Amino acid sequence: MMNLADSAPATNNMLGSEADSQRTLYPYVTGTSVIGIKYKDGLLFAADMGGSYGSTLRYKSVERLKSVGKHSVIGASGEISDFQEIMRYLDELILFDNMWDDGNSLGPKEVHNYLTRVMYNRRNKFNPLWNSLVLGGIKNGKKYLGTVSMIGVHYEDDHVATGFGNHLARPILRDEWHENLTYEEGVKLLEKCMRVLLYRDRSAVNKLQIAKITEEGFTVSEPYSLKTSWDFNAFKNPTLDAEGSW
Amino acid sequence: MTRFEESAPVKGGFSFDLCKRNEMLVQKGLKPSSYLKTGTTIVGLVFRDGVILGADTRATEGPIVADKNCEKIHYMAPNIYCCGAGTAADTEAVTDMVSSQLKLHRFHTGRDSRVVTALTLLKSHLFSYQGHVSAALVLGGVDVTGPHLHTIYPHGSTDTLPFATMGSGSLAAMAIFESKYREGLTRDEGVKLVAEAISSGIFNDLGSGSNVDVCVITKGNREYLRNYMLPNLRTYVSEKGYSFSKKTEVLMTKITPLRELVEVNEGGDAMEE
Numbered sequence: 001m002m003n004l005a006d007s008a009p010a011t012n013n014m015l016g017s018e019a020d021s022q023r024t025l026y027p028y029v030t031g032t033s034v035i036g037i038k039y040k041d042g043l044l045f046a047a048d049m050g051g052s053y054g055s056t057l058r059y060k061s062v063e064r065l066k067s068v069g070k071h072s073v074i075g076a077s078g079e080i081s082d083f084q085e086i087m088r089y090l091d092e093l094i095l096f097d098n099m100w101d102d103g104n105s106l107g108p109k110e111v112h113n114y115l116t117r118v119m120y121n122r123r124n125k126f127n128p129l130w131n132s133l134v135l136g137g138i139k140n141g142k143k144y145l146g147t148v149s150m151i152g153v154h155y156e157d158d159h160v161a162t163g164f165g166n167h168l169a170r171p172i173l174r175d176e177w178h179e180n181l182t183y184e185e186g187v188k189l190l191e192k193c194m195r196v197l198l199y200r201d202r203s204a205v206n207k208l209q210i211a212k213i214t215e216e217g218f219t220v221s222e223p224y225s226l227k228t229s230w231d232f233n234a235f236k237n238p239t240l241d242a243e244g245s246w
Numbered sequence: 247m248t249r250f251e252e253s254a255p256v257k258g259g260f261s262f263d264l265c266k267r268n269e270m271l272v273q274k275g276l277k278p279s280s281y282l283k284t285g286t287t288i289v290g291l292v293f294r295d296g297v298i299l300g301a302d303t304r305a306t307e308g309p310i311v312a313d314k315n316c317e318k319i320h321y322m323a324p325n326i327y328c329c330g331a332g333t334a335a336d337t338e339a340v341t342d343m344v345s346s347q348l349k350l351h352r353f354h355t356g357r358d359s360r361v362v363t364a365l366t367l368l369k370s371h372l373f374s375y376q377g378h379v380s381a382a383l384v385l386g387g388v389d390v391t392g393p394h395l396h397t398i399y400p401h402g403s404t405d406t407l408p409f410a411t412m413g414s415g416s417l418a419a420m421a422i423f424e425s426k427y428r429e430g431l432t433r434d435e436g437v438k439l440v441a442e443a444i445s446s447g448i449f450n451d452l453g454s455g456s457n458v459d460v461c462v463i464t465k466g467n468r469e470y471l472r473n474y475m476l477p478n479l480r481t482y483v484s485e486k487g488y489s490f491s492k493k494t495e496v497l498m499t500k501i502t503p504l505r506e507l508v509e510v511n512e513g514g515d516a517m518e519e
Binding site: 164167168169170171172174175192193195196199200232233234235238239241242243 | 362408450
């Protein structure tokens with residue numbers, strides 16, 4: 001059915017140089033953190049729209065939040081081309097599911113499990129898809145939110161994040177997330193986290209999207225930017241009383 | 247005479263003589279011994295009337311907690327304190343040394359110490375050891391020129407900031423500061439924010455833990471609030487007590503007479519060969 005075989009079969013000589021050129025060794029165009037939270041009516045996700053090429057901010061309109069079928073949303077950080085490949089796999093998965101035409105549709109739990117298997121199997125062949133994924137959705141009133149890393153580490157929780165989001169956003173979410181956040185509270189909480197990431201993650205850009213999934217379906221906001229404040233008095237003349245330091 | 251010329255005069259400080267030999271040993275496969283680190287969360291913030299410093303109290307040796315309640319806010323001068331992250335011996339030694347130097351300087355000049363003096367002494371010491379003295383410091387104090395807060399990195403660079411965090415828990419603490427800091431905080435708001443930032447480090451970073459220490463420095467006064475918060479009390483105590491019997495404990499005795507369970511076939515057929 002699906003051709004998951006990559007062009008590099010699992011070689012016995014792990015350091016073979018020809019096989020190396022067929023395996024992912026390092027990422028090139030990367031996206032930074034994604035954050036996901038559960039709220040009263042479903043799930044909310046936030047991700048900025050930057051695609052960095054090393055230390056250059058190469059692409060500024062990369063959509064890193066996509067819908068999967070009727071019930072799920074996927075957000076990806078890491079190598080953008082691998083994310084596009086994952087979207088091809090997922091589109092094929094959903095298509096085949098629809099072709100059964102049996103009234104059932106794949107929910108977020110199933111998609112999460114599928115992605116986990118894909119990522120883990122690729123990792124075992126030393127040819128990973130260089131992404132950290134956030135996968136969530138709601139089906140028949142049940143909310144689900146999970147994450148998968150490039151080596152297949154997966155878990156579900158009420159709030160998840162990738163990359164820097166784990167260090168900067170999750171402490172805030174652990175303090176301030178609670179069940180039954182309203183839509184406005186949820187967006188405000190995500191924006192709070194995205195602002196901290198904007199200040200402290202060098203690969204973050206000030207152009208983000210918020211995606212929402214409820215029983216009604218999937219919506220993603222138009223790109224917008226956050227207000228930041230740089231006008232602390234202390235920043236204006238930091239070494240006023242400390243001549244010679246910086 | 248030639249003997250004297252050959253041997254270098256005895257100098258103080260770190261001797262780099264063994265570095266080449268250590269490198270050679272590592273290449274041969276020797277694992278370097280782990281040292282006591284303060285995987286740490288330390289913070290500082292400038293408020294309306296002065297400076298507030300905060301720190302957690304866990305000292306680690308690899309994966310083990312070596313000290314559950316160590317002191318990371320070091321005394322430098324009556325009006326200057328310094329939080330230290332990195333190798334515990336290095337932070338202890340370097341702050342003690344500069345504290346002594348500051349005291350001598352106070353005697354010499356007849357004036358209170360200034361924060362920039364401590365800053366310059368620390369940074370020039372760390373720079374001359376090229377990062378080998380693994381001490382990352384948050385230095386804060388109030389002197390005649392006002393309240394000051396600086397961060398000092400192991401290689402000797404410094405920053406002058408209104409709020410700062412260092413150590414392995416610095417990102418967790420900085421997330422709190424970046425979302426809640428404002429200029430002109432009152433003393434109580436400042437202490438609350440510092441305690442919140444350190445708690446964020448304690449609960450979200452594995453290298454930090456145990457209690458929160460706070461130090462509030464204002465003009466002419468300082469309050470060293472050791473163990474300001476104790477959010478990790480040992481609350482479970484086993485009712486059975488912690489002494490165990492020397493022999494194997496008999497939990498239950500049950501005697502099952504075998505005859506009842508075994509069917510003895512009297513005069514049955516002999517077994518076939």
